[in-house]
Amino acid sequence: MSEKVVFLDFDGVLFDSVKEAYLLSRKSYFDIDIKAPIDTMHYSKFRKFRYLITHSWQYFYMLQMIENNIGENEFEQKFYDVVTKSLQAEDFDRNFALARENLLKTDFEYWDSIDEPFEFFKDVARLCDEFPEKFIILTNKKKLPVQNKLKKYKVNNIKLFANEDLLSYNNKAEFIIDYMEKHNLQKSFLVEDSIDNINSCGKYPQIHTLLVDWGYIHPREKGVSRDEILEIIKE
Numbered sequence: 001m002s003e004k005v006v007f008l009d010f011d012g013v014l015f016d017s018v019k020e021a022y023l024l025s026r027k028s029y030f031d032i033d034i035k036a037p038i039d040t041m042h043y044s045k046f047r048k049f050r051y052l053i054t055h056s057w058q059y060f061y062m063l064q065m066i067e068n069n070i071g072e073n074e075f076e077q078k079f080y081d082v083v084t085k086s087l088q089a090e091d092f093d094r095n096f097a098l099a100r101e102n103l104l105k106t107d108f109e110y111w112d113s114i115d116e117p118f119e120f121f122k123d124v125a126r127l128c129d130e131f132p133e134k135f136i137i138l139t140n141k142k143k144l145p146v147q148n149k150l151k152k153y154k155v156n157n158i159k160l161f162a163n164e165d166l167l168s169y170n171n172k173a174e175f176i177i178d179y180m181e182k183h184n185l186q187k188s189f190l191v192e193d194s195i196d197n198i199n200s201c202g203k204y205p206q207i208h209t210l211l212v213d214w215g216y217i218h219p220r221e222k223g224v225s226r227d228e229i230l231e232i233i234k235e
Contacts, residue, residue, distance in 0.1 A: 004187045006233050007176055010139035010146055012193035012215030014121040017141075018047050020100075020114040025059040028095040034103060035110065042066060051216040052079050054196055055140065056096050060089035100145060111145075112152060118214060120226050125155050127234070132157045136179075138172055138190075139163070173200040176207055189233055193217050 011017045022043055023034045045066050053059060061082045070078055103111045128135050136159040139146060143162035150158065161175065169175045172190065180188055189208045192198050193215030201207040210232065213223030224232075 003185075004134070004189065005136055005180075005183075005185060006134060006189045006191065007136050007138045007172070008124065009190075009192045009194065009197070009215075010137055010141055012050075012217075013118070013191055013212055014124065014137070015115045015117050015149065016215075017115045018050050018216070019043075020111070021050070021053075021056075021059065022046050023114065024096050024099045024103075025063055027099045028092050029060060029063045034099065045072075048072070049075055049079070051193075051218050052076060053216075054194060055088075055093075057089045057093035058083055059096065060092040061086060097142065100142070104145065104148065108148070112149070115149065117153070120212070120214070120229070121153075123226070123230055124158075125153060128155060128158050133159070135159070136161065138166075138175065140166065171200040172197050173204055173207065176201070177204055180206065191229060191233070193223075195221055 008014060011021075022038070025046075026032050026036075027034050046062065049062060053062065061079065065075060065079060065082070100111075124135060137146065137150075138161050140163050143160065143164055146160060146162055150156070150160070161179075166172070166175055169178070172192075176188055176190065179185075185206075187206055187208065189210060190197070190201055191210045191212060193212050195211065195218055198209045198211050201209050210229050211217060211221060211223045212229065213225050217223050
């Protein structure tokens with residue numbers, strides 16, 4: 001593997017966290033107990049449109065639209081219209097974070113059972129042993145839940161930058177460029193499932209983007225397979 005770093009998104013690339021997001025959102029919006037039975041149809045629609053979400057406060061408007069029975073054909077455009085014109089749902093977002101923190105403290109085993117690793121995470125875990133310092137997790141998620149998940153799977157030799165580290169940047173691209181300049185790096189990869197994060201890197205030729213074909217990609221986007229990505233980042 002040549003001299004470069006590989007930035008990895010967490011949700012949708014390494015772990016499938018839709019169920020956790022749904023249970024926390026449901027708790028924050030309806031005050032329904034996190035362990036209450038899941039309405040299959042409600043959850044199915046939430047999962048289907050998960051690709052629209054870039055920040056946790058936006059789940060508020062997704063649930064609002066699901067409750068208002070917005071049709072699937074118009075759901076995406078109406079969501080973008082609502083999110084663009086509306087204020088950030090700060091109370092919801094605060095309750096969302098508190099619900100996660102409380103679950104971590106009171107029933108870690110249940111929280112830990114919600115998210116499932118993608119096969120790509122297992123690939124990365126093996127590569128981290130072989131190529132320490134080459135892989136960096138870059139996520140909008142809070143640091144503590146990610147640290148706990150990595151600890152469980154005994155992935156200890158990977159750098160992690162989370163929500164707390166991104167606050168002074170407009171997007172991941174700005175963070176990556178800053179990191180590269182500070183560490184005198186000429187090339188990096190970003191492995192993502194968010195087309196917005198992919199597009200924000202477009203003006204930086206030194207960032208090579210890889211949109212995965214799993215996770216929460218837009219249904220109209222064509223991603224790169226796990227095997228292809230592994231070949232590229234191992235070069």
